[in-house]
Amino acid sequence: MRSARLRPELEVETTRPPQRLAPHAYALEAAVVDGEDDLADGRLVLLHDPAGHDAWQGAFRLVTLVRAELEPEMAADPLLPEVCWSWLTGALDARGLSYGEAGGTVTRAGSHYFGAL
Known part of the structure; x- marks a missing residue:
């Protein structure tokens, strides 16, 4: 994962992975930027349990948030x-x-504003 060639608008860094979901985990945070504007952000977590999980149908699970x-x-x-x-x-x-x-x-989230803030 560290040697992947990334698009120039991506800013990626490693972050602390979850501790109790699997014996081994690796996590990245990323942002899509255009100049000063952050267009999107997210997180990618790779979980590995050599014993496997039935729910995972294997030994690996990849979790993303965008x-x-x-x-x-x-x-x-x-x-x-x-x-x-x-x-x-x-x-x-x-x-x-x-x-x-x-x-x-x-998931969609929205805000409705009333009056002056």
Whole structure:
């Protein structure tokens, strides 16, 4: 993972992985930047348990979190969760990567402002 060639707009650094999920873990934090603007950020965690886990269907699990600010119209689109999920699975499939137990959650968060802050 340390020798991967990354796109120039990515800023990546190692971070402390979770301690109790698996005997071995590695974690990265990343940000997508454009000049002074942070466009997205996230975290990638690779877990490894040599004994394996039934829920993982193997000895490895890859966990990701991605956050990005969306335009209100896009965030309100009822198909947003399906589109986001298809971006992930489509990227894996396009690179010929196999995976066992794909699962995840797409979460939208919004704020409504009232009066002056």
